[in-house]
Amino acid sequence: MFDQYSDIIAHTLANADAPHARKHDFLSAGTEVTLLDSGVIKFEPNTACDTSVVISCAVHGNETAPIEIISRIIDDLLAEEQKCGQRVLFILANPWSMVAAERFVDLNMNRLFCGQWQHQDLTLKEVKRAAKLEAFVANFYAEEPVTVTQRLHYDCHTAIKDSARARFALYPFVADRQIPDSQKAFLDQADIQTLLLQQSAGNTFSSFTSSTQQAQSFTLELGKVKAFGANDLSQFNGIDSALRRLIAGDPLPNEPARTVDSFSVCHEIERTSEQWQFLVPDETANFAEFLPGHMIWQDGAEEYRVGDQPEYLVFPNAHVPVGQRAGLMLRKIG
Ligand SMILES: [Zn+2]
Missing domain, CATH: 2.40.50.630 (OB fold (Dihydrolipoamide Acetyltransferase, E2P))
Structure with missing residues (x-):
């Protein structure tokens, strides 16, 4: 799937500016795999599934730990060591900032969604990419089979600052919507005990999927920014195992076992x-x-x-x- 490159990280770094040829393959279990663009790969099981999940990272290219976690999950799916029981779209969002090892190159991509890219210089790579990612995600959800009843999006980040709470989730604002207990339970499974409920509409990637695609979406802040290879991935075991259970189609609890503290902006x-x-x-x-x-x-x-x-x-x-x-x-x- 990734030519001579060892994994999706190496492939994406090498192909940030390469013209992309779509690639397509089937695993022995019947799972259909499509590389839609550099850093954008879709897995679709041939069994009835009830969930479409978008798992994104590298909206800020120097936030490497989630990129490494997601690359390993993709490797294990391709090797069929990780079961694929649900539809999954993985996105490494900003290849140029990954190459530069910077948060962004020209513009903070996490302010370009919900159509904000239309008001920017359309020749900039991050602006074009935000437009393409919106289209990939909208198509992914639109193409889902009738068995799918749940749309999810987890946009994975790490923070520049220290945090008194190691991990936290941001829940984008959608009018008249409340977070379901099943999603609090997912956060608890991922060792995320802190939830910030936003009270006004944003233009982040997770705002886009929640406000226009009817997904349950979160921006996840999973730890501290470090360089590729410098992460202690054991600190990310919670999100790694929760995502793997979700992708496998394993039953997840409907209610959190531990308290997830909710905060709102005053x-x-x-x-x-x-x-x-x-x-x-x-x-x-x-x-x-x-x-x-x-x-x-x-x-x-x-x-x-x-x-x-x-x-x-x-x-x-x-x-x-x-x-x-x-x-x-x-x-x-x-
Ligand atoms: Zn970030």
Whole structure:
């Protein structure tokens, strides 16, 4: 499937700019395998299945641990050491940033979905790729057999910052929707005990699949950014085994065995002027706790203090231009 290359990572790195010829094959168990593009590969079992799952990584190309985990799952599927019981589309989203070992090359790809790519320079590679990925995913779901009753998407990332909670999931906002217990159970299986429920529409890859493709979608933050080969993959055993059980079609619990803590945004921090001061240190970890009364920012007479219950800070970044988001304050809701 990957010519002379050892795996999909090597193939994708070597073929980032190569004109792509679609490849197609059948495994001995009857599973149909299609390499749709560099870094985009589809597995379809020839047995009745009830789930279509998109598993993506490398939207930020330097977030290597999920790419390595997913490459191994693909290897095992091709070697038929991993059972394929459900339809799966694997995506290594941003080959050029993988080659550059950077988060992105021209534009943060995770702001280009939900059609946002249409408002950008269409000659940029990441812009063209976001448009193609939307089409691949939409086709993948549209082509599913009538037996499929469940659409899933897990977009796997690692964070730049330390986190007081090692792993967390972001659930994109869709009006009038609540997260099902079965998905909390999946997160628990993946050793993810923290869930951030978003309250406004975004333009991330998981926002696209949840808002336009009716998928249960998550952005998963699975640990810290490291270079290829420098990851301790044992820290990712939870997500690895949960994905493998899902792909095999093994029964997964309907309810979480452990508590999955849910958080919602209570305040969006914005850099409001040049004089604006962010009163937390640069190195503050994601999900750091602040007690009632703690002052978070100040801008002249304006300020923000934590309310009557503890709040938690995520994605702090004081160094954004005026008018942009510098972090989110959260409250625990259950
Ligand atoms: Zn990322």
